[in-house]
Amino acid sequence: MSILVDATTKLVVQGITGREGAFHATRNKAYGTQVVAGVTPGKAGQDVEGIPVFNSVDDAVEATGANTAMVFVPPRFAADAILEALASPVETVVAITEGIPAHDMLRVYTHMKSTGKTLIGPNCPGVISPGVATVGIMPTQVFQPGRVGLVSRSGTLTYQISKELALLGIGQSTVVGIGGDPVVGSSFIDILGRFDADPDTDLIVMVGEIGGSEEEQAAEFIAANMSTPVVGYIAGFQAPPGKQMGHAGAIITGSSGTAAAKKEALEAKGVRVGESPTEVAGLVKQALTE
Amino acid sequence: MSILVDATTKLVVQGITGREGAFHATRNKAYGTQVVAGVTPGKAGQDVEGIPVFNSVDDAVEATGANTAMVFVPPRFAADAILEALASPVETVVAITEGIPAHDMLRVYTHMKSTGKTLIGPNCPGVISPGVATVGIMPTQVFQPGRVGLVSRSGTLTYQISKELALLGIGQSTVVGIGGDPVVGSSFIDILGRFDADPDTDLIVMVGEIGGSEEEQAAEFIAANMSTPVVGYIAGFQAPPGKQMGHAGAIITGSSGTAAAKKEALEAKGVRVGESPTEVAGLVKQALTE
């Protein structure tokens, strides 16, 4: 088992005829994901390495039964592409695109909530259920099947922690990159809840970073609602206050956004927090053998 | 029992210091409704016949525990007033105001759906649960307590049919005027579903008119989902096609909007339809004694 992405996932890739879209659609397919369709307006009838291209997501769904969309279109057109997917029968949308205007995402997010559908990202590496399927741009060789769920705001840091877990022989049920933008479709809480309900996830690693108050909110949620144990990691203890750190999101907003405050909030709710990726992997190992 | 309005209703009247607002707030209170507050911006601290006035719905709710709002503000400001009520803890909003621009209501309606709250109206006479409480402008003397639910797009026609029922000794659990505007907050189907779930409603009278396809949709809903019997009435058999008849809504849109088509659609689903208010009352009497 796994969450969000599995053997029943039928993927339509929006922006499939672009360089990145074509590259990752092909790679996702090679990993075993059912990549059933692509969309590029005006290019219906073409194909990308055997994946048929359609003019609209609706057409792709009608012809192929796609239930998940991955968005690879450039930032200026990405909000429209996400809205198109949300207007179609597709249930889950994974938006990889980086650089979408925040106000676009505010509108898309608010609309998405009223549809009851799921959006992961934007500006995220995607979702992988190791050994089963991957939707996104994650380097698949880093991951191995297992029973630890991982959710992260950061891409490469996710790979780092997965690597540390692998060194200890620990694999993942699903790894979810939720993205670091100011407005993302799914929060830590949304994903933690899904992992908690997944019978094949024994423990969850939550990888946060400075800025915002999502980790603090997650701490409350974990204490109030979850039975699956969580191990936390927060990046940015050495980050200077008030400076923007690459992710538009990583701006410290008052004391609540510091790494120390986040660690404290999590530990106050019984979540063990490692100070380095290596320590996190150790804590996971320890928790699993308790 | 009853629906929407009952002994637990605590009403805040928006626009209470206007002529109509003050008049009907006072009348509703005299009937037994708990009219706990009024709102007129800038007039906090005043009162209308003992009903305290606040600057905002939030303040009114905080001070009085109001759970229902009635909107009496002029059409140019009514959409804002409904949105204010929806943004407050109030759960049910009854909008009496006539003449609200349709595009305002499109936006308000779509927003309302995402809040999970209930809006009755606008351009409606309100809701009465005879002998218990009334919210709106209906002449209370026409109604008497009983076990027949009544839902109608029209005001005075509602009174006429209630009068005919009274002549046969039949009272109502609740009477709901949903309003005749192109976009209203609650449809026939919404109200039929509530009546169907009400243990103290034995039969429902649905009073429709020409235009739109709401009655046709209701017929489908009744056949598919309801156990409580329904008696129907449609006004407008003699209405000329394609002319607007007072209610902006009553425009015939293709053959589906005619009174004959609506009657046929309802009868095809087993709903008895009277051709005059008198006949409707007779059908109700007959159905109740079967």
Add this chain to the structure above:
Amino acid sequence: MDLLEYQGKRLLASRGIEIPPGQVAETPEQAREAAAAIGGKVVVKAQVQIGGRGKAGGIKLAENPDEAFEHATAILGMDIRGHIVKSVWIEAASAIKKEYYASVTFDRAARKPLVMLSAVGGMDIEEVAASQPGALVRRHIDPLIGFQAHDARWLVYHAGIDEEAIKGTMAVLHTLYDAFVSLDAMLVEINPLVLTEDGRVIALDAKVTIDGNAVYRRPELADVGDILPDDPQERMAKERGVTYVKLDGDVGILGNGAGLVMSTLDVVALAGGRPANFLDAGGGSKADEVVTALEVLLSDEKVKVLLINIFGGITRCDEVAEGLLTALGKLGATLPIVVRLDGTNEDEGRAIIRDRAPSNVVVEGTMLSAAAKAVELAKGQA
């Protein structure tokens, strides 16, 4: 509020949709001048608030200004299904390659705006919708998100718009939706939307209906104005803000509330009578409105009997009775009048009629008996 073709076209043109150059003319001479100014072949089009102008002979092609003069002479003053032609729109004739259909309207059932597009446009779009449902594609829009690029793409691809017209049609759809919202319209329709021989996408007609409740906040409609009906009663009713529709019977009907009035029409018909009109004095009718309404009805010579059916709610029956007496005193009508008063202050209202009304006014206790009485009296007058 329905706009005339040229009014709608100008509003669309000001938002960026291309229309052929044109001018309004109210006389044949103006039509000739307009045709001369525009140059080349022109089309002379009757400006009336009703469809089917072409079939009725209200649209003519003119080769030159003199022909435009002739056509305008024929068309001005023409009666098209009850509408007298008071102006014509003279516009340059277009070289048409394809005719499409595009509209944005209000779908009451879905409570959403509905955009429709067809690659098979032209006069009989309703027939297209009925006989080739696939040829008219429909897409609902979330009014809070608005019309998006993907909506436009979906529509043009699914309607099968020609490749060379795709970009232009998508632009028209965006503008049409913007017009729908920014004009507080209930309908904006272009039929036909034309692909010209030289590859432009232009509007050859425009039908725009504005929400009367929102005109106050649309200053660009200030000089459009509402067009008064030609029928004298309908005109009087509209001037005085009363909802009135003329029918072809002889029983004049006055009630309060649209539903009750429609029901009254039906009950009169069931009793074997023929309603002369629909007249709703409003749910909250006061004495003044009753007087106004009676003035409208009594000015119609076809009305033989009057049926007044009032159910008092906000309306008080005694005020209605006083209004009736005032109107009768002022207008001195002698035709039979059947009155039914129920609801708020019904006893006081009935007493006023009984005690002070002239003998041609009778009170009935129920809607059914009042209708029967009115029909009986109408038959007696025939």
Add this chain to the structure above:
Amino acid sequence: MDLLEYQGKRLLASRGIEIPPGQVAETPEQAREAAAAIGGKVVVKAQVQIGGRGKAGGIKLAENPDEAFEHATAILGMDIRGHIVKSVWIEAASAIKKEYYASVTFDRAARKPLVMLSAVGGMDIEEVAASQPGALVRRHIDPLIGFQAHDARWLVYHAGIDEEAIKGTMAVLHTLYDAFVSLDAMLVEINPLVLTEDGRVIALDAKVTIDGNAVYRRPELADVGDILPDDPQERMAKERGVTYVKLDGDVGILGNGAGLVMSTLDVVALAGGRPANFLDAGGGSKADEVVTALEVLLSDEKVKVLLINIFGGITRCDEVAEGLLTALGKLGATLPIVVRLDGTNEDEGRAIIRDRAPSNVVVEGTMLSAAAKAVELAKGQA
């Protein structure tokens, strides 16, 4: 993208918020001329992208043009917390009756715009928020419905805005929200918003931050331009589109992906070292970006050791290795460089370094060991 006070003010003024008349000056002479043109008392205000100007002496009242000249002379060139003052804004002094605070910003936690208002404005709004939480009222806005009249009413009544300023403050709030949306802003803030002695509500300051991802669609920002930092490395990084922040240590750090770089900083600190910077070459770093990033780092004399920490995903380790060789060839750096390469094509990347890199470059197998090695080397250099 942070705007200077006067840029923000002009954008608000163009939307209808009143500001005092003013001019920008880049020399004391221009300041004198501006003061003369404005007339009366003026305020000379340092234009820098950082708060706390007043406390730092960057805001001065001038009684006349000569005083404006003197103040401008003192303020221009001043270093305010690392920002050099390059221009001053000269504006008419206002007769202040009350100071309020108003802002619209982005609440990440709620994923909604947040409007804040206080009747206790002025410099230390953060202290007000901390010490008198009730004095700063907050209201979230649904971005699809937008800011409504009831939101404005709720804010002014709950903030306790003075009666005479209510109407003006509500108008400012509407405009402020409109600016937030129509400028693609992350923050629009007026502190203080002032009620003047003669009853007007005007903006005496403006802080506007624009979403860099949306600048392309806001033509009115075209001539605003992004302001380059004064620090040479930060300036170079910004010019080349690399995310860089200078810190005060000696271990230069380069990684791909903000999270991984932050984590690298932490691990270096845990190992006892002091990071010299944050530098994210991007999640999808290519060889070119590595070269650029290295150029930025190597130009900083404080950097004694370089730690390169790459986890290849989209980024390919062999390309990073090639980029490193290219940069070293070009720049000829001799300081110790610790490289850790993992992920896509890690073996190829490591082999390139091992086989072809100069001897000052060492490869480590894990992030932890690489950090330890870098710290050890830095201490050796000290």
